[in-house]
Amino acid sequence: MAKILVVDDERLICDLLETVLTRQGHDVLTATGGTEALKLFREQRPRVTLLDLRMPDMDGIAVLKQIRAIDPKASVIILTGGGTAEWEKQAYEAGL
Numbered sequence: 361m362a363k364i365l366v367v368d369d370e371r372l373i374c375d376l377l378e379t380v381l382t383r384q385g386h387d388v389l390t391a392t393g394g395t396e397a398l399k400l401f402r403e404q405r406p407r408v409t410l411l412d413l414r415m416p417d418m419d420g421i422a423v424l425k426q427i428r429a430i431d432p433k434a435s436v437i438i439l440t441g442g443g444t445a446e447w448e449k450q451a452y453e454a455g456l
Contacts, residue, residue: 361385365406367397367423368439369415377410394418398426405431413440 364386366377374390381388389404391397394417401409409427413420420438427434 361387362407363387363389363404365389365391365397365400365404365409367391367394367409367415367420368412369393369417370412373412394420394423397423398430401427401434402430408435408437410437410439413438 361384364381366374366381366388367390368374368377369392371392374392378388378390389400389406391400392415394415397409397411400406411420411423411427415423420440424436424438427436
């Protein structure tokens with residue numbers, strides 16, 4: 361199946377998604393911050409990245425921009441519990 365990178369500052373969310381996706385046969389990598397996520401993205405080149413927008417060390421928009429700089433065609437899905445129209449606009453401008 362696919363290699364998937366899950367990025368969320370809440371460990372519980374990472375663990376939950378890892379469990380569900382692994383049961384479906386996917387190879388799942390997790391990161392609890394943007395810096396860690398970018399390191400894993402560069403090293404592992406996941407097919408899909410599930411990315412939280414609100415994280416303390418680096419927000420999801422900054423991570424998305426750097427992912428796009430590495431691979432403009434990377435598949436990224438934004439997950440957030442508190443999105444706004446401004447966040448949505450920024451995500452589209454960053455290449456979502």
